[in-house]
Amino acid sequence: MPRVLSGIQPSGDVHLGNLLGALQNWVADQHSHESFHPIVDLHAVTAPQDPGELRAATLRLAQMLMAAGLDPEVCVLFVQSHVGEHTQLAWVLECTTGFGELRRMHQFKDKSADVDFVSAGLFTYPVLQAADILLYDTDVVPVGDDQRQHVELTRDIAQRFNARYGEVLAVPAHRIPPAGARVMDLQEPTRKMSKSAGEAPGTIGLLEGPEAVRRKIRRAVTDSEAEVRFDRDAKPGVSNLLEILGAATGRTPQEVAAAYDRYGPLKNDCAEAVVELLAPIRRRFDELCADPAETQRALAAGAKTAGDVAAATMARVREAMGFLPRG
Ligand code: TYM
Numbered sequence: 001m002p003r004v005l006s007g008i009q010p011s012g013d014v015h016l017g018n019l020l021g022a023l024q025n026w027v028a029d030q031h032s033h034e035s036f037h038p039i040v041d042l043h044a045v046t047a048p049q050d051p052g053e054l055r056a057a058t059l060r061l062a063q064m065l066m067a068a069g070l071d072p073e074v075c076v077l078f079v080q081s082h083v084g085e086h087t088q089l090a091w092v093l094e095c096t097t098g099f100g101e102l103r104r105m106h107q108f109k110d111k112s113a114d115v116d117f118v119s120a121g122l123f124t125y126p127v128l129q130a131a132d133i134l135l136y137d138t139d140v141v142p143v144g145d146d147q148r149q150h151v152e153l154t155r156d157i158a159q160r161f162n163a164r165y166g167e168v169l170a171v172p173a174h175r176i177p178p179a180g181a182r183v184m185d186l187q188e189p190t191r192k193m194s195k196s197a198g199e200a201p202g203t204i205g206l207l208e209g210p211e212a213v214r215r216k217i218r219r220a221v222t223d224s225e226a227e228v229r230f231d232r233d234a235k236p237g238v239s240n241l242l243e244i245l246g247a248a249t250g251r252t253p254q255e256v257a258a259a260y261d262r263y264g265p266l267k268n269d270c271a272e273a274v275v276e277l278l279a280p281i282r283r284r285f286d287e288l289c290a291d292p293a294e295t296q297r298a299l300a301a302g303a304k305t306a307g308d309v310a311a312a313t314m315a316r317v318r319e320a321m322g323f324l325p326r327g
Contacts, residue, residue, distance in 0.1 A: 004033040005138040005172075007040040007080065007129070010057040011049070012195025014064050016204040016274065020180030020247035021144030027069035029142060035075035036136050036306060037065065042080050042087065042128060046121040047111075062295050064206055067285035078302030080132065085310035089131035090124070092317060096161045097127050097153075106149055130154040135310045137170040145181040146192060148174060165320040169313075180247025186220040189236035207282050210275045217241070217271040228260040238263065241270045248273040 006026055008018060029035055039061050044054060058079060070077055080086050102108065105126055112118040121128075133141055133154050141151045151174035158169040183193045187202035194203070204216055222237040230253040232239045242253035245266070249256075260266040288295060318325075 001032065001034045002139040003036070003137060004029050004140050004142060005036040005038075005133050005136050006142050007038040007043070007132055008061065008065070009040050009044045009195075010054065010061040011044045011047070014061065014068075014206040015183075015193055015195060016206070016244065017144065017180075017183035017193035018195075019068060019206060019277070020183055020244065021177065022142060023065065023068050023070075024180075024247075025142045025175075025177055026075070029140075030071065030075040033140070036138070036309075037070060037075055037077050038080040038083075038086075038132055038306070039065070039078070040080045040129075040132065043125060046119055046125050047115075048117075059292060059295060062299055063285055063288040063292075064281075066288055066295065066298070067281045068206065069281075072298035072302055076302045076305045077298060078306045079299055082299070082303035083135075083307045083310050085135055085307070085314045086128065086131050088314055089135050089310075089317060090128040092321060093130055093134070093157055093161065094124055094127045096164070097124075097130075097157055101153060101156070102126060105153070107146065126150045126153050127157070130157045133172050134158055134169045135313045136306070137309075137313065138172040139170065140175050141172050142175045142177070144183075145176055148176060165317075168316050168320045177247065178252050179243055183244060183247070184236060184240040186216055186237075186240070189221055189240045204274065204278075206278065207285060208278065209282070210279070213275050213278065214271045217267055217274065220267065222263050226262065228257050228263065228266055230254050230257045238266070241266055245270040245273055248277050 004026070006022060008014070008022065014023070026035060026037060039058055041054065041058050062077065062079075065077060066072065102123055108123060108125070111122060129150050130153065133151070134157070141154075143151060151172065155171050158171045161169050162171075185191045185193050185202035186204070201216060201219065204213055220237060220241060222241070223235055225235070228238060228242070229235060230239050230242050239253060242256045246253045246256045
């Protein structure tokens with residue numbers, strides 16, 4: 001079976017963009033792929049985190065991923081910091097990555113703008129991500145569009161490493177879904193929907209109730225025309241609704257556009273599709289919260305399986321690079 005790996009950060013609550021761009025594809029893949037899904041807590045600490053909140057958010061994210069359909073009996077769900085090889089591989093890959101390459105990363109430019117403290121970890125963040133992927137001989141990395149550049153960098157790093165040290169690392173490809181790869185903020189549809197604290201009117205949280213979902217979609221910004229057409233530049237608001245409805249119902253945004261000629265019915269159907277998608281997730285989440293030990297056990301088992309694979313890769317890397325064995 002081909003191997004899939006994709007991770008998610010435990011910072012802020014999971015939102016509709018995470019679900020449509022990434023998570024729902026992971027859920028679908030887990031039966032046809034050997035799937036690894038780290039909760040990337042080491043990535044989260046590139047910005048300051050309250051320790052108690054990070055601990056709670058990590059467990060809560062695991063519960064959300066399971067509620068959304070990731071089955072820890074089928075895929076490998078684990079916490080990144082439980083597998084020490086992630087940071088070990090990240091270090092040696094940092095020594096195979098160019099400073100200039102990291103300086104070109106869009107996400108670093110975005111995240112380092114307007115903050116008081118830019119950590120060195122934020123700068124080398126994509127190399128840790130490359131280590132996540134390369135530790136598991138990953139074939140495919142299913143992600144939203146914002147991670148495209150990071151996966152391309154991962155390929156470059158793997159190829160450079162292999163050119164220096166022999167064919168040690170598998171070179172992965174990204175997979176970006178035809179709909180849902182770029183879910184935008186409902187109030188500012190030129191900005192991507194992102195994790196944000198509190199009740200943001202432009203973001204739909206995974207656990208949001210039907211009334212809030214309907215209200216937010218009804219109030220989503222569109223435009224003063226009346227034509228339903230998929231055109232991200234000229235009609236970002238309408239295109240976002242088409243993208244959401246498409247991703248929620250397994251269609252392309254263009255196919256959805258052909259079925260509507262007014263905004264009202266498009267908004268209604270979009271809202272109902274999202275409500276239907278989220279309802280079972282909320283139910284299952286509540287069940288999982290009743291027994292946190294079950295989730296903790298699943299994460300421990302996941303870390304064991306992941307750790308075995310990671311240790312084997314790291315042994316290959318050490319040997320290829322010429323580190324003296326401990327003996
Ligand atoms: P993160 O935690 O920001 O997001 C998790 C996944 O959700 C996708 N996503 C979106 N998709 C569509 N529309 C949106 N508005 C939207 N916002 C987020 C992301 O593309 C991602 O697939 N660096 C990564 C985490 C990571 C990772 C990895 C991913 C660490 N190691 C290894 C893949 C492989 C991140 O911060 O994702």
